Amino acid sequence: MPILSVTHLSLTLNSQQILKNVTFSVEQGEVIGLIGPNGSGKTTLFNVLSGFLKPTSGVMHFRDADITSVSPAQRARLGIGRVFQNFGIFREMTLEENVLVALEALPKEQRMLLGSIKDAVKGTLDMVGLSHHAKKKAGSLSGGQMRLLEIARTLKSGKELFLLDEPTAGVSPKMTRQVADLIGELKKEGKTVLIIEHDLPFISQICDRVLVLDVGEVVLSGAPREIKHDKKLQEIYFGADAAPY
Amino acid sequence: MPRFYNLPEMPFFFHLITVIAIALPAQLGYTFVFGRGKILHFGPIGVSTVAAYGTFLTLNATGSFLLGLCAGVLMALAFSLLFAWLSFRLDSDGLGIMSIAVYLALFAVVLNWTSLTRGALGLPRIPRVPFADSAMSFALLTTGACVLWTLFFLWLDRTKLARQVSALAEGEWHAKALGISRAGAHIAAFVILGLTLASDNFFYAQYYHLLHPSDYYFPAFVSLLMITVAGKPGSTPGAIIATILLSLLKEGLRFLPFPSAVLGPLRLMLFGIILLAAVWIQRDTLFPKKRTI
Ligand SMILES: Nc1ncnc2c1ncn2[C@@H]1O[C@H](COP(=O)(O)OP(=O)(O)O)[C@@H](O)[C@H]1O
Numbered sequence: 175m176p177i178l179s180v181t182h183l184s185l186t187l188n189s190q191q192i193l194k195n196v197t198f199s200v201e202q203g204e205v206i207g208l209i210g211p212n213g214s215g216k217t218t219l220f221n222v223l224s225g226f227l228k229p230t231s232g233v234m235h236f237r238d239a240d241i242t243s244v245s246p247a248q249r250a251r252l253g254i255g256r257v258f259q260n261f262g263i264f265r266e267m268t269l270e271e272n273v274l275v276a277l278e279a280l281p282k283e284q285r286m287l288l289g290s291i292k293d294a295v296k297g298t299l300d301m302v303g304l305s306h307h308a309k310k311k312a313g314s315l316s317g318g319q320m321r322l323l324e325i326a327r328t329l330k331s332g333k334e335l336f337l338l339d340e341p342t343a344g345v346s347p348k349m350t351r352q353v354a355d356l357i358g359e360l361k362k363e364g365k366t367v368l369i370i371e372h373d374l375p376f377i378s379q380i381c382d383r384v385l386v387l388d389v390g391e392v393v394l395s396g397a398p399r400e401i402k403h404d405k406k407l408q409e410i411y412f413g414a415d416a417a418p419y
Numbered sequence: 420m421p422r423f424y425n426l427p428e429m430p431f432f433f434h435l436i437t438v439i440a441i442a443l444p445a446q447l448g449y450t451f452v453f454g455r456g457k458i459l460h461f462g463p464i465g466v467s468t469v470a471a472y473g474t475f476l477t478l479n480a481t482g483s484f485l486l487g488l489c490a491g492v493l494m495a496l497a498f499s500l501l502f503a504w505l506s507f508r509l510d511s512d513g514l515g516i517m518s519i520a521v522y523l524a525l526f527a528v529v530l531n532w533t534s535l536t537r538g539a540l541g542l543p544r545i546p547r548v549p550f551a552d553s554a555m556s557f558a559l560l561t562t563g564a565c566v567l568w569t570l571f572f573l574w575l576d577r578t579k580l581a582r583q584v585s586a587l588a589e590g591e592w593h594a595k596a597l598g599i600s601r602a603g604a605h606i607a608a609f610v611i612l613g614l615t616l617a618s619d620n621f622f623y624a625q626y627y628h629l630l631h632p633s634d635y636y637f638p639a640f641v642s643l644l645m646i647t648v649a650g651k652p653g654s655t656p657g658a659i660i661a662t663i664l665l666s667l668l669k670e671g672l673r674f675l676p677f678p679s680a681v682l683g684p685l686r687l688m689l690f691g692i693i694l695l696a697a698v699w700i701q702r703d704t705l706f707p708k709k710r711t712i
């Protein structure tokens with residue numbers, strides 16, 4: 175059974191159709207790249223998947239549960255984790271509080287599994303080498319550090335499906351390597367990952383499969399090797415009127 | 420203008436202590452909701468009004484302080500939940516406007532339902548709880564309540580609820596994506612504020628032996644707002660210091676050789692200027708930049 179399946183999903187906002195009949199499914203443990211030009215609806219699709227936008231039509235299933243009208247907080251509790259394009263870290267809170275607030279939001283049974291919450295917080299910060307900054311405000315971190323922290327806390331809070339929105343955006347080239355390694359870690363742990371990314375080499379390196387979105391429609395899907403030379407992809411990314419990314 | 424009755428005959432020191440002890444709990448409650456949570460709830464004085472009238476109308480009718488307190492708490496809870504519900508139905512700015520409107524509506528009801536509330540005359544001859552009738556014992560009683568509330572808020576600041584309220588304030592979507600329920604956290608914040616308002620208003624009219632509607636005019640809210648902003652928004656110690664300093668200032672103004680017709684507006688103007696300065700100084704941190712996703 176797929177961990178996520180999306181069927182005939184459409185979204186119209188202000189009489190503009192932003193998602194058109196999107197259908198796909200994701201198996202447990204798969205890493206899937208979601209690519210497409212700017213404004214093609216990738217972030218919007220994530221907003222629908224995490225429950226912030228209600229689709230105009232279509233259904234979504236997480237495992238065997240219909241989540242189409244489940245609230246964002248409830249989806250998070252079911253195991254859907256979101257990493258935001260513009261950082262989901264709370265800059266006014268300390269690093270420690272940033273992790274704590276995520277772990278505390280877990281359903282009770284899951285929180286019990288963590289054992290000591292204090293150790294879990296420390297473990298999370300250790301994972302990304304930030305425990306010596308535990309009491310600092312997160313606003314003082316670099317983009318790369320924030321991204322690492324956000325992914326680590328999502329991992330530590332037991333999420334099964336990761337929605338990563340441009341995890342290397344706003345991250346220095348040096349830190350990008352570390353972010354990529356951490357995503358590799360997710361894959362090793364058998365997590366399912368949906369990742370929006372512009373960097374095609376990066377995508378083909380870590381993804382099992384790629385979905386190409388254009389003007390709100392899935393126009394192409396397949397293994398990175400298969401689609402790399404597809405005419406459609408070339409057109410979208412390098413065509414005359416395509417927005418450069 | 421509010422709070423310009425003849426001072427009860429008691430040492431000025433007890434008066435200061437009592438005034439601060441009565442004001443502080445709701446100040447801390449509002450610091451939690453508005454300072455930490457950035458929730459534009461501009462109707463706390465509306466909750467105060469219904470809590471105060473609920474308390475003392477019940478007291479007058481039954482002669483029981485306990486029943487009066489219960490009635491005040493119930494009224495405060497009911498209207499806090501109303502404001503919480505509004506906050507879920509409206510966006511942030513909408514709530515700001517709507518909460519003022521609800522407050523004005525509540526106030527109009529209190530003023531005009533004269534058969535029940537005696538309207539602009541207020542409720543006179545309000546007794547104090549029998550065991551705290553003297554100036555000193557009343558100061559002790561209110562200080563006791565205030566200390567308990569203060570300890571509660573110092574504890575609250577380190578709880579999960581405080582972190583969730585902060586997280587929601589900084590990025591609502593980001594918080595929800597972690598599994599934080601806005602309804603749960605915000606209802607708790609509104610309810611806590613409501614309880615502090617019920618507590619303050621249980622003592623306030625007793626202290627002056629009078630429940631007068633002029634104490635629930637809009638300037639009462641300006642004072643609440645000003646102290647929250649002046650005391651570093653969201654910080655409990657900041658709110659405590661600001662409450663003490665501004666209460667001293669407010670009470671100190673009595674010693675200026677002006678008639679009360681001048682002192683009232685003067686005080687309001689002074690507070691307006693302090694509010695302006697505090698907002699200006701904290702303009703970057705009062706409201707964090709709207710987060711994009
Ligand atoms: N809340 C919204 N209301 C109206 N239009 C929106 C909203 N969110 C996104 N859009 C529009 O949807 C389209 C897709 O945006 P987005 O999903 O952010 O693209 P991408 O992430 O692929 O760059 C854009 O044209 C954008 O203007």
Ligand SMILES: [Mg+2]
Nearest residue numbers: 216217218259
């Ligand atoms: Mg995007």
